[in-house]
Amino acid sequence: MILDLKKLFVTENMSLPISYSLDLSDVEFAGEFPLKQPVSIEGQVKNKAGLVTLSVNVSYSYTAPCDRCTKECTVENSFSYVRNLATHIENEDSDSILTVPDYKLNLQEIFRDEVILDVPMKHLCKTDCKGICFGCGQNLNDGECRCSE
Ligand SMILES: [Zn+2]
Numbered sequence: 001m002i003l004d005l006k007k008l009f010v011t012e013n014m015s016l017p018i019s020y021s022l023d024l025s026d027v028e029f030a031g032e033f034p035l036k037q038p039v040s041i042e043g044q045v046k047n048k049a050g051l052v053t054l055s056v057n058v059s060y061s062y063t064a065p066c067d068r069c070t071k072e073c074t075v076e077n078s079f080s081y082v083r084n085l086a087t088h089i090e091n092e093d094s095d096s097i098l099t100v101p102d103y104k105l106n107l108q109e110i111f112r113d114e115v116i117l118d119v120p121m122k123h124l125c126k127t128d129c130k131g132i133c134f135g136c137g138q139n140l141n142d143g144e145c146r147c148s149e
């Protein structure tokens, strides 16, 4: 989805709602395609006294085998993304500014990268996952190890 912001840039107090569903089911992480559900991007872009700001909340779910017990599990995650928009950057080190040289905001391009960066390196079914016993293969979340029997 590409938003044309030409009008917004010249119209003070104008705002555009953003409600976008982004399909990232083709994104591969270590042989898995964990972003099975569409990513939801909700928010707005607005012009306040000439300052154009994009502010959205991005939520996604990530389904993959747990790093410790290998059971497939889904983790919900979300982050907020706020950037000032400008057609050009005067000061090179402004991380909070997103440039839109032709007034076009390509949501797919921006949020594909942002979601991939946000995915945690560690994937656990729960923070205190006990893992599996290497001796008997028991998932220690489901029951006691049987090695000593
Ligand atoms: Zn686990």
Ligand SMILES: [Zn+2]
Residues within 6 Å of the ligand: 133, 134, 135, 136, 137, 138, 145, 146, 147, 148
């Ligand atoms: Zn065991």
